[in-house]
Amino acid sequence: MALSSFPTNAPVQIQLDWIELKCLSDSFDCVIIEDIKSFIELQSDYQDEDISVEDEKSESTIDTILKELESRQKSLNSSYPFQIETGGNVISLTSKLEDMSVDQHVYLYCLIFSHVTNSPILTFKDAPTNAERDILQICSTIAAAGYVRGHSISFGFPRQDKTPYYAKAKKVLELLKEGRLRKEEEVNPLHSLSPKDAGIDIISWEESNDQMPGKKVYFSQVASGHNWKEKPVLHYIEIFKTYWLDQPILSRINDAMFIPFDMTDDVDNRYTAQQFIESELSKLGTIFYRRRIPAWFREGINFHQTKQGLVVERLNECHKITDYVGVKITELRAASVT
Known part of the structure; x- marks a missing residue:
């Protein structure tokens, strides 16, 4: 189970899924927004000889993603397990995995399971059982x-x-x-x-x-x-x-x-x-x-x-929901350090 590179041509919803999964793969449960900009600019679609044009494209993408995140927060309230931290520089989990409510684990299950087959951002070794x-x-x-x-x-x-x-x-x-x-x-x-x-x-x-x-x-x-x-x-x-x-x-x-x-x-x-x-x-x-x-x-x-x-x-x-999420996050983190 491994996360691919940032999906530059995907809809914003898939781009945000990638960032959420990136948070899950991180041992500190977060992604720094400036790092997201770097992930984006590494993709050829965003590279430009004019640095100001490149910055403008990546900033526009980030703004769109953050608006989408806020939309998910508004839809799900406390059931949404991600947040933009105070200061607006970091996207992170709202709490440690073991401290989350079951409905937040339901979100994470749905997030991961959305990408178990034919995903542009996540690859699985085995088909789901x-x-x-x-x-x-x-x-x-x-x-x-x-x-x-x-x-x-x-x-x-x-x-x-x-x-x-x-x-x-x-x-x-x-x-x-x-x-x-x-x-x-x-x-x-x-x-x-x-x-x-x-x-x-x-x-x-x-x-x-x-x-x-x-x-x-x-x-x-x-x-x-x-x-x-x-x-x-x-x-x-x-x-x-x-x-x-x-x-x-x-x-x-x-x-x-x-x-x-x-x-x-x-x-x-x-x-x-x-x-x-x-x-x-x-x-x-x-x-x-x-x-x-x-x-x-x-x-x-x-x-x-x-x-x-x-x-x-x-x-x-x-408990099956929580167990599944825990196993898959462990696999995701293991893949991120190899």
Whole structure:
């Protein structure tokens, strides 16, 4: 696991990712901004016979990156683990890794996992394991609870409790107090023979005070790979409603997507991160990405502590997030000194 040279032609979001990873690779948990300028000026794209032009280009890049960092801070508040130190000369971690909150570790997991494959800034010796991918399912299940302020069931396969699809779906509907499954033998065999999770990874909902329909219900997909844009859950919701239920879920089911990535500008095609996310909403539903998941994860943890009887699965596995981050940072630092 090694960090490449500064990505001069990448979107600002990827450039900031590089700086965050550079902080993680440093034994003092920081990067001096003047050093960032040096990293930039080493790249041929920034070199110019006129030193003043070269300085102007690198300063402009740094200003854009710092604005992006401040934007991430504003989005995530205390869940964002980086800061610009007083005086504005250093970017650093907000605290030592071992002193960070779990939601900050969630951010670091998403940062690292965004770059485990096909990354312009980070190379990995080995492909990610299924267990490492499953950590995103843990983060997302808890974040979904925080978003709806309610129950959140980890429905994706393989399920930690080893429950078969039909039994798990039955448990969800009993908790939801809406809908009823067909008898298993009555389900169209094209859908019932080996459903695993049938494209649905998380089912979450806000409990209503009168237990009546009209709840905020979400069926979500969790996607850790770069093909996430091709995995809308809406189709699978229709399959569940059409082929598995003989009494409907009357509350409106919303669709959502959980991914570890940040939204990025596309320099070549000249659209911004905001324009991209706006264009994908109709296909993918609510998109929970790196600027959203850590803060909603924190809300999920906090709400569970105050709400008796709330079912939020995977809470007992938060240590896996911290363990992964610790191992990968150790590998990153080892590579930086070789």
